[in-house]
Amino acid sequence: MERRSTDSRLHTIRAKIWMMVILLAVVNCVSGAIVFFAASMLTSETWIPVVITIAVSTITTIAFAWWISSDVLRPLDKLNLLASSIERSPGMSVPKTTGAVETDDILHTISRASKQLTNVIDLMDDVSSGNTQAVLDPLENPDRLSESFRKLVAKVTDSIDAKADLARLQLAINQINYEISGLQRGENVRVKNDYEGIRPITDALRFLLERNAEMSMIVSSNTSELKTLVTDGKSRLSTVVEKDAARERTFKKLVTALGESQTETERSMQDMSASLAIINEALAEIKKNPISHDENAKAQSAVKKQFDAAIHKLRDVGEQSLAITHVAKSVQDLARRSNMIALNTSIQANGEYTGGLSTLTQEITSLSERAEKANKAIAGISDSVVRDINEANASIQWVSAEVAKIVARTVKSEELIDTVSGTLSQLTDLPAKLEVEAAERSAKSERNVQIMEDCGSRGEDVSAELKTCEMNLSMMHDPLELIRESVTGRKHVLTPLVADDGAGAKKNGSGNNGAGKRDLITIAGEK
Numbered sequence: 001m002e003r004r005s006t007d008s009r010l011h012t013i014r015a016k017i018w019m020m021v022i023l024l025a026v027v028n029c030v031s032g033a034i035v036f037f038a039a040s041m042l043t044s045e046t047w048i049p050v051v052i053t054i055a056v057s058t059i060t061t062i063a064f065a066w067w068i069s070s071d072v073l074r075p076l077d078k079l080n081l082l083a084s085s086i087e088r089s090p091g092m093s094v095p096k097t098t099g100a101v102e103t104d105d106i107l108h109t110i111s112r113a114s115k116q117l118t119n120v121i122d123l124m125d126d127v128s129s130g131n132t133q134a135v136l137d138p139l140e141n142p143d144r145l146s147e148s149f150r151k152l153v154a155k156v157t158d159s160i161d162a163k164a165d166l167a168r169l170q171l172a173i174n175q176i177n178y179e180i181s182g183l184q185r186g187e188n189v190r191v192k193n194d195y196e197g198i199r200p201i202t203d204a205l206r207f208l209l210e211r212n213a214e215m216s217m218i219v220s221s222n223t224s225e226l227k228t229l230v231t232d233g234k235s236r237l238s239t240v241v242e243k244d245a246a247r248e249r250t251f252k253k254l255v256t257a258l259g260e261s262q263t264e265t266e267r268s269m270q271d272m273s274a275s276l277a278i279i280n281e282a283l284a285e286i287k288k289n290p291i292s293h294d295e296n297a298k299a300q301s302a303v304k305k306q307f308d309a310a311i312h313k314l315r316d317v318g319e320q321s322l323a324i325t326h327v328a329k330s331v332q333d334l335a336r337r338s339n340m341i342a343l344n345t346s347i348q349a350n351g352e353y354t355g356g357l358s359t360l361t362q363e364i365t366s367l368s369e370r371a372e373k374a375n376k377a378i379a380g381i382s383d384s385v386v387r388d389i390n391e392a393n394a395s396i397q398w399v400s401a402e403v404a405k406i407v408a409r410t411v412k413s414e415e416l417i418d419t420v421s422g423t424l425s426q427l428t429d430l431p432a433k434l435e436v437e438a439a440e441r442s443a444k445s446e447r448n449v450q451i452m453e454d455c456g457s458r459g460e461d462v463s464a465e466l467k468t469c470e471m472n473l474s475m476m477h478d479p480l481e482l483i484r485e486s487v488t489g490r491k492h493v494l495t496p497l498v499a500d501d502g503a504g505a506k507k508n509g510s511g512n513n514g515a516g517k518r519d520l521i522t523i524a525g526e527k
Contacts, residue, residue, distance in 0.1 A: 012101045017072060024064040028057045075103035082107055086114045172198050176205065223483050230473050237470040244463045251455070266442065304400070311396055325379070325386075332379075338368035 032053040039049030176198075179191055191206050 014102075017068065020064060020068045020071070024061060024068075027060050027064070031060055032057050079103040079107055083110055086110055169198065176202065180205070180209075219483065227481065230476050234470060234473045237466055237473060241463065241466050241470060244466060248460065248463065304403070311393065311400075315393075322386075332372070338371060339365075 035056045036049045036053045039052045040046075043049070176191060191202050191209065194202070
């Protein structure tokens with residue numbers, strides 16, 4: 001306990017009461033003794049001094065009681081008044097003393113508590129106004145309660161800061177949710193929130209949105225291009241299937257034609273063998289009746305002489321036709337002169353000898369006309385004869401030249417016949433060789449037919465696989481369309497498709513196969 005000086009001890013209420021009680025006892029003793037002796041001297045009665053002494057002592061005690069109550073309670077009244085003032089104004093200044101040590105201690109305790117309460121209130125006002133850093137500053141004249149309260153407020157401040165951060169975080173998250181809500185509608189989204197607490201998330205979200213936009217653009221363009229390629233591939237596969245069907249039909253025709261060709265080859269070999277037999281007969285005939293070169297030369301000379309004689313006769317005929325031409329010209333001149341005479345006669349007929357001359361004129365005119373007709377006929381015959389003679393002459397000359405060529409060719413043919421005879425004599429063994437070769441070719445043809453039939457069966461398998469590929473491409477068209485629509489935000493679910501064990505493909509719900517997964521048919525017909 002704090003030690004006080006002797007002066008401070010005298011200012012305690014206890015000391016005051018003690019001193020006043022002692023003073024009251026002394027005053028009562030002195031005043032009672034004086035009053036008793038005085039009353040005893042004034043009266044002889046013994047009880048009167050006692051009564052007077054008791055009365056004086058009572059009055060003195062009452063007076064001292066009033067004085068003691070006023071002096072002792074004065075610090076308490078002042079303390080009560082100051083406490084009320086401190087309650088109204090916690091930060092007010094207090095006097096140094098109230099008149100008693102006890103009340104001073106109480107006043108200082110109340111004042112210190114008021115100051116701590118003021119500090120706490122100010123701290124709470126600062127915190128409530130948002131100045132949470134004030135909690136970190138130490139309080140003035142702190143005690144355990146204020147320090148504990150400061151720590152509690154610090155915790156509460158942390159909670160308030162956390163709540164504020166949580167509110168800002170919630171606001172930022174709500175803003176981000178509002179900003180990215182357009183993704184479901186296929187809109188372009190841009191994150192504008194820059195709250196520091198979620199900056200890594202917003203940066204990552206921006207990066208993902210950019211990547212999503214790039215991927216959406218790439219997927220959209222690629223799916224469109226792939227859709228075009230699938231459509232083109234489907235049309236090409238349809239064309240390939242049609243061409244393969246045509247190839248298969250052509251291949252079957254080729255197999256049939258190959259079989260017929262084999263038959264024709266065998267028939268040709270037989271015909272060739274028969275022809276070779278005829279060649280043998282021709283060789284025998286050639287060897288049987290040979291013609292010498294001298295006989296050929298004599299025959300050629302005779303033919304040449306005959307042609308020369310024919311040409312000479314044709315020349316004579318040509319000269320005679322020229323004579324006919326001259327006669328025709330004479331007849332023409334005669335006709336002309338007859339016409340002139342007839343003309344002169346007709347002129348003179350207009351004179352004296354009208355009757356006889358007119359008859360002569362008519363006869364001469366008739367003769368002139370006949371001569372002219374004969375002249376024309378002779379000229380036509382002459383021209384025809386000359387033309388025919390020229391043509392015959394040209395033909396005979398051409399025949400002569402051709403005969404010369406034929407003779408030369410005959411000579412060469414005889415030489416070639418000799419050569420061919422030597423060559424054909426070597427062909428006598430050809431039928432046996434042809435039979436062996438025909439047997440070998442027949443075996444090879446059978447093997448080729450078998451290979452072609454195998455190729456035909458493989459072609460049928462390839463045709464089936466091509467049809468399967470076409471069906472797979474048809475299956476790919478709908479998923480690609482759904483992917484493109486999902487990228488643009490119109491649809492978000494791919495309709496699963498199922499395949500029918502290499503024989504075909506069906507959508508879910510369109511057949512009896514209701515599997516939940518989508519299988520893709522490969523070229524080999526496997527899933």
